[in-house]
Structures are given as C-alpha cells and as structure tokens.
Amino acid sequence: MTSPDSEIPMVQLLTLEGEFSAAREYAEYAELIRELREADFLKFYRDMARIRRFDNEATALQRQGQMGLWVPAVGQEAAQIGSGYGVGPNDHIFPSYREHGVAITHGVDLMSIVKMYRGVNHGGWNPHETRFHLYAIVLGTQALHATGYAMGLNFEGRVGTGNPESDLAVITYFGDGATAEGDISESFLFAATHNTPQVFFCQNNQWAISSPVGTQTKVPLFKRGEGFGVPGIRVDGNDVLACYAVTKKHMDDARNGKGPTLIEAFTYRMGAHTTSDDPSKYRDSAEVEYWKARDPLIRFEKFLRKQGVGQEFFDEVEAAGDQLAAEVREATFAMADPELESMFDHVYSDPHPLVEEQKAWLQGYEESLGGHKPETPGDDSVNYGGTR
Amino acid sequence: MNNMVELSIAKAINAGMRKAMQENEKVLVFGEDVARLGGVFRVTEGLLDEFGDKRIFNSPIAESGIVGTAIGLAMRGFRPVAEIQFDGFIYPAFNQIVSQLAKLTNRSEGFLQMPVVIRVPYGGGIGAVEHHSESPEAYFAHTAGLRVVSPSNPNDAYWMIQQAIQSPDPVLFFEPKRRYWQKGQVDLDQQPIGLHSAVTLKPGADVTIATYGPMVVTALQAAEIAAQEGINIEVIDIRSMSPIDFGHIAESVKKTGRLIVAHEAGTFVSISSEIAAKMAELCFYYLEAPVIRVGGFDVPYPAAKLEEIYLPDADRLMEAVDRVLAY
Numbered sequence: 001m002t003s004p005d006s007e008i009p010m011v012q013l014l015t016l017e018g019e020f021s022a023a024r025e026y027a028e029y030a031e032l033i034r035e036l037r038e039a040d041f042l043k044f045y046r047d048m049a050r051i052r053r054f055d056n057e058a059t060a061l062q063r064q065g066q067m068g069l070w071v072p073a074v075g076q077e078a079a080q081i082g083s084g085y086g087v088g089p090n091d092h093i094f095p096s097y098r099e100h101g102v103a104i105t106h107g108v109d110l111m112s113i114v115k116m117y118r119g120v121n122h123g124g125w126n127p128h129e130t131r132f133h134l135y136a137i138v139l140g141t142q143a144l145h146a147t148g149y150a151m152g153l154n155f156e157g158r159v160g161t162g163n164p165e166s167d168l169a170v171i172t173y174f175g176d177g178a179t180a181e182g183d184i185s186e187s188f189l190f191a192a193t194h195n196t197p198q199v200f201f202c203q204n205n206q207w208a209i210s211s212p213v214g215t216q217t218k219v220p221l222f223k224r225g226e227g228f229g230v231p232g233i234r235v236d237g238n239d240v241l242a243c244y245a246v247t248k249k250h251m252d253d254a255r256n257g258k259g260p261t262l263i264e265a266f267t268y269r270m271g272a273h274t275t276s277d278d279p280s281k282y283r284d285s286a287e288v289e290y291w292k293a294r295d296p297l298i299r300f301e302k303f304l305r306k307q308g309v310g311q312e313f314f315d316e317v318e319a320a321g322d323q324l325a326a327e328v329r330e331a332t333f334a335m336a337d338p339e340l341e342s343m344f345d346h347v348y349s350d351p352h353p354l355v356e357e358q359k360a361w362l363q364g365y366e367e368s369l370g371g372h373k374p375e376t377p378g379d380d381s382v383n384y385g386g387t388r
Numbered sequence: 389m390n391n392m393v394e395l396s397i398a399k400a401i402n403a404g405m406r407k408a409m410q411e412n413e414k415v416l417v418f419g420e421d422v423a424r425l426g427g428v429f430r431v432t433e434g435l436l437d438e439f440g441d442k443r444i445f446n447s448p449i450a451e452s453g454i455v456g457t458a459i460g461l462a463m464r465g466f467r468p469v470a471e472i473q474f475d476g477f478i479y480p481a482f483n484q485i486v487s488q489l490a491k492l493t494n495r496s497e498g499f500l501q502m503p504v505v506i507r508v509p510y511g512g513g514i515g516a517v518e519h520h521s522e523s524p525e526a527y528f529a530h531t532a533g534l535r536v537v538s539p540s541n542p543n544d545a546y547w548m549i550q551q552a553i554q555s556p557d558p559v560l561f562f563e564p565k566r567r568y569w570q571k572g573q574v575d576l577d578q579q580p581i582g583l584h585s586a587v588t589l590k591p592g593a594d595v596t597i598a599t600y601g602p603m604v605v606t607a608l609q610a611a612e613i614a615a616q617e618g619i620n621i622e623v624i625d626i627r628s629m630s631p632i633d634f635g636h637i638a639e640s641v642k643k644t645g646r647l648i649v650a651h652e653a654g655t656f657v658s659i660s661s662e663i664a665a666k667m668a669e670l671c672f673y674y675l676e677a678p679v680i681r682v683g684g685f686d687v688p689y690p691a692a693k694l695e696e697i698y699l700p701d702a703d704r705l706m707e708a709v710d711r712v713l714a715y
Contacts, residue, residue, distance in 0.1 A: 122495040124496065141487065147457050151460065153464070155442050190448065346494045
C-alpha cells in the first residue's frame with residue numbers, strides 16, 4: 001500500500017484472524033510464545049487496551065486545551081507492548097517520543113508523560129530508576145546515547161558472562177523518519193564495531209508527518225543496518241506475539257554477546273503525527289481502511305477468544321480503561337504549574353554564577369510586583385498553547 | 389618544596405589526563421586517532437600502553453557519534469574525555485552538544501549528570517589548511533548547560549584538564565594549538581585556582597588587557613612593549629568563557645579605567661562582546677574610555693598565507709592601547 005516493499009515476508013505469528021501460525025522459518029520465535037502462560041497474554045492485551053484508552057483520552061485533553069501537544073501512538077500498540085515485554089527487566093530503553101506503550105511495560109507513570117506534553121517540564125522522570133530514558137525529540141539522537149550506554153556495558157564486562165543477574169542489553173526506539181538522520185547511521189556503525197549488546201527497534205509506521213516512507217529510504221528499512229554490520233529482520237508490527245518474540249530473542253542474543261540487531265516493526269500510525277496535523281490532507285482513506293483491518297487489538301482479541309478467554313475479561317478491561325481515563329483526566333486538571341524558579345534548577349549540576357544571578361534577579365523582580373502567584377488549575381487565563 | 393617539572397602545554401595536558409585516568413577508572417579517552425598514534429598533536433601519546441584499549445580507543449570518523457556515545461557512556465557512569473580532532477570538525481557534533489549534552493541534566497531534573505569533557509585543539513597560527521584554525525568557543529559559551537574553558541600555559545593545562553574531568557557538568561576544553569609546544573613550569577602538587585577563575589598574570593595601572601588561550605602570550609608581549617613606552621598594562625587571563633569571572637575583570641577595570649578584550653575569534657557576537665557589555669554595567673562610572681575589542685576579522689578564517697594579518701598580534705593590541713589612552 002504505502003510502501004513499495006510491503007510484500008516482503010516478515011515474522012508473523014498471528015494471522016489476521018487471530019490464529020497462532022508460525023511458519024517453519026520462524027519456529028525459534030514461536031517457541032518463545034509457547035513458553036508464555038495465559039496470564040502473559042492477558043497482560044499484553046490489557047496493556048494494549050490500556051494504552052489505547054489513555055492515548056485517546058490524551059488527545060481529547062489536548063483538544064480541550066489541557067495539553068500543548070499530544071503524540072498519539074494508536075495503531076502501534078502491538079509493536080510497543082510486544083517489544084516492551086521482550087526487553088528484560090534490568091535492560092535500558094532509549095525511546096523516541098511516541099513510546100507511551102513501551103513506557104508502561106517498564107512502569108513509567110503515564111502522568112509524567114502527560115506532564116511533559118502539557119508543558120510543565122521536559123520529562124523529569126528518573127531514567128536510572130525506570131530504565132526508560134527521557135523522550136528524545138530531536139530525531140535519532142537517542143540511538144547514539146543507547147549505543148554509548150551499551151559500549152559502557154561492554155567495558156564493564158556486563159555482557160555474555162552467562163550470568164542472567166548481571167548481563168544487560170539496551171534497546172533504542174525510533175521511527176521510519178528518523179532512519180534518515182545521520183545519528184542513526186552513526187549508531188549502527190559504533191554498535192557494529194563495538195559489538196554492543198543492543199537492539200535497534202524501528203517502528204515503520206509508514207509516515208513521517210506527511211512524508212511517506214519512500215521519502216526516507218529506497219531499500220526496506222530492516223536492511224539499513226547491513227552495510228554497517230548490523231543484521232536486520234522485519235516483524236509484523238501489528239502482531240503483538242511476533243513483536244514480543246523477535247524482541248526477546250534479539251535482546252537475549254545481545255545480552256549473550258552476539259551483538260546488535262535492527263528490528264523493523266512494520267506497522268501503521270492510525271492517527272495524526274501529532275495533534276497539530278491533519279492526516280486526511282496527505283493520505284488516502286483507503287489506506288487507513290486497509291490498516292484498520294489489521295488493527296493490532298482486534299487481531300489479538302480474536303486470538304484470546306479462540307483461546308477461550310470470555311467476554312467477562314474484555315468487559316473488565318474496558319471498565320479499567322474508563323477508570324484510567326477518568327483518573328488521567330482528573331490528575332491532568334489538578335496538575336499545578338511549575339514554580340517560576342524551577343527553570344533555573346539543574347541547568348548545571350554545580351552552581352553557575354550566571355544562572356544564580358538571573359534567578360536572584362527574577363525573584364527580586366517578582367517580589368517587586370507583589371510576588372508571583374502560580375496559575376491555579378482551571379483558571380481561564382491559563383494557556384498551554386492549545387486552542388481553547 | 390613543591391614538585392616542579394618543565395612541560396609543554398601538550399605534555400601537560402597528557403600528564404593531567406594520565407593522572408585523572410590513574411585516579412578514576414571511569415575516565416575514558418576516545419576520539420579520532422587518539423590511541424596508537426596519540427592524536428594528531430600527540431596529546432594522548434603513551435596512554436594506550438598504560439591503560440589499554442578499554443580506557444583509550446579510536447573512534448570512527450563521526451563527530452556526532454563521538455559526542456553522542458560519550459553522552460551514553462556518561463549515563464552509564466563513565467567520565468568520557470572525547471577529542472574532536474580540530475576546531476573546524478566540531479560542527480557535525482553540534483546537535484549532540486547543544487540539543488543533548490547541554491540539556492540532559494536540566495531535562496532529567498538532575499537525575500542525569502553529564503561529566504563529559506570535549507577536548508578541542510583550536511585557533512590558528514600553524515599554517516594549516518581550511519577548517520583547521522577556527523575559534524568556535526562563542527557558540528558553546530552561548531549555550532546554557534555547557535562550561536567552556538581554555539588554558540594558556542602548561543601549569544593551567546595540567547590542572548584545568550583534571551578539574552574539567554572532575555566537573556559533573558559538560559566542559560568544552562579548548563586547547564590553544566599553536567601554543568602546544570610552549571614550555572613552562574608545572575607544579576605537580578599545588579592546584580592553582582578554580583577552573584572558572586580569571587587570573588592576573590601581570591599587574592598594571594594604565595590599561596587592562598583581558599584575553600584567553602593562545603592570545604595570552606600575545607598580550608604579555610604587548611605589555612612588555614608598552615612598558616618600554618612607559619605604559620603600564622595589566623594582563624588578565626580569563627581562562628573560562630562560561631562562566632566568565634566578571635568580578636575579577638571588573639576589579640581591574642575599576643583600577644585602570646581602560647579595558648581591551650582580545651581573542652582570535654571574530655569580535656561580532658563574541659566573548660569580548662559579552663565582556664564589554666558586562667563591564668559597561670559593572671564599571672560604568674570607572675571607565676575612562678569605551679571597551680575596545682581586538683579579534684580576528686568577521687570573515688571566514690583566511691588561507692594560511694594571510695593568517696598573520698588576520699590574527700591579532702602585539703602591534704594590533706598596541707594600536708588598541710593607543711586608542712583607549714586617547715580618551
């Protein structure tokens with residue numbers, strides 16, 4: 001449809017009808033699924049549904065002026081939840097800016113993402129604690145950070161020792177658009193020459209804002225790393241089981257010292273790039289319909305029902321989603337603006353006289369005006385950059 | 389009796405890095421050709437033999453990759469010392485330095501520290517081809533989150549590189565390449581002053597010349613010439629371009645009433661612009677003359693046959709001295 005190479009075979013473990021069906025060449029991936037229990041499948045579905053509900057609520061909140069911007073990930077839930085659970089609990093994740101689904105698989109508080117897109121801070125969660133690093137908005141930059149981090153694991157001898165308590169790997173997320181950035185190519189090179197314990201996870205959602213993937217590449221993206229020495233594989237990005245298995249296998253391999261892999265998750269951004277664009281201006285509704293038929297949640301629901309999961313579970317998930325949405329809404333409305341002086345915090349780790357001087361000046365200035373009053377939530381004068 | 393040795397600036401930086409690497413195994417040195425060759429200026433010579441290829445290693449020729457991976461290594465708890473081979477090659481890394489390295493501590497609300505040192509041989513005067521003689525320090529001094537320093541003599545080179553490596557913040561460490569072979573006494577025991585303090589190298593009463601890096605020697609030459617004419621010049625080595633020790637400079641200006649700020653970089657939107665503006669604020673009633681800036685011209689760094697004309701020399705400083713004294 002959108003991409004000249006969409007007929008290329010890819011790892012798929014679920015048919016569109018939700019049948020578990022592994023071709024012989026994908027047997028090693030299918031094996032990883034056979035190790036899962038029903039509770040794992042239910043967790044996958046629950047999180048996919050949860051993140052979609054959250055995502056839709058966040059878009060609504062942006063439309064109501066409660067957030068400056070929202071970056072929806074609708075359509076990419078399988079790629080994100082599947083791969084997120086394929087990452088080991090102690091591994092480090094270097095996301096781009098749309099990885100809300102991956103974030104929940106590593107316990108990141110969704111409100112910290114809301115906080116950032118509301119314009120309260122620039123992220124601010126603790127990457128050491130969550131092992132989920134800050135969102136990277138300048139495309140491709142995070143891939144080099146991931147590679148440097150992975151080089152450090154090599155230097156520390158935390159790779160390939162056979163001790164699962166000690167060995168670590170990293171994964172970096174980026175989109176089809178970011179593959180055009182030099183930093184992605186440089187990351188492949190550094191990763192290959194240092195044999196880093198690393199997975200490059202490219203969500204090819206077919207569109208970089210309004211530019212189709214053909215603008216970014218003349219070869220299928222999973223082949224992009226080969227010339228640098230990073231082998232690649234394409235996975236059906238709307239198949240949560242395939243995304244889980246492929247990520248798990250290559251993260252395990254990376255941890256065991258087998259070097260980096262590029263995974264291209266072939267998926268689709270069902271919504272806008274962000275709340276500030278209108279995809280109907282640049283793509284056909286027929287294309288959207290094609291991908292709606294490949295909706296990752298519907299496919300996985302079919303699978304679960306075939307496994308005998310009853311309506312009760314889906315009702316429970318829906319109710320949990322409604323509750324989450326209400327909580328997110330309430331927490332967003334209650335979210336206070338940052339303290340004025342906080343912009344001067346952590347510019348440097350050690351004090352810097354210019355920053356100190358300007359902070360002191362602002363404090364004096366505000367006092368001369370009778371003191372600053374933080375905007376209170378619900379105040380009509382608040383403008384977060386969205387339309388009211 | 390302190391332990392004094394005579395070293396060139398290049399050898400002093402080498403000795404400072406060696407000491408930092410001995411003291412902290414998290415210090416890593418990398419960049420283009422830094423390992424076996426010891427860097428194109430041999431500043432890292434001998435470190436490979438002492439520390440091995442997990443502590444010092446060659447990077448691919450990819451400056452954004454060098455800085456980007458340095459950031460990742462810092463996130464893992466290392467203290468990377470990355471070399472950019474020449475001033476004019478730093479621009480491919482500009483994005484990683486300005487959009488990432490400078491901001492990550494702030495964006496993470498302090499959870500991430502960025503103890504990264506980026507060493508950059510800079511400035512002209514060695515007869516090099518294009519892109520090997522530039523002075524890009526103002527770009528980085530303009531960026532919040534970075535620290536920018538430059539030593540002018542072997543003792544400072546030895547100590548400032550260690551202080552830069554100890555800093556929890558990113559430091560752009562500009563090395564005055566045409567002075568690499570300039571020798572001087574290094575006190576191996578006594579740390580002189582903080583990384584960001586200016587220092588008065590020659591006291592004087594009539595005119596202050598504030599400068600840094602490769603121009604410090606030039607300013608001292610001008611002071612000698614002026615002395616023969618009965619003009620007593622005070623020379624300040626600024627040492628740090630972010631932050632700038634304005635207090636130290638202001639103290640001098642309040643005494644002399646006349647200030648010249650000099651550097652190799654063009655003067656438009658430069659370190660000297662900032663100092664001139666700040667001295668107008670801090671010393672308005674003390675100034676006997678406008679602050680005069682002496683620098684390279686605001687043109688692309690010229691071909692080597694013209695660089696002697698481009699680079700400010702002692703005569704150009706003396707011309708400025710005459711101008712400030714005419715008020």
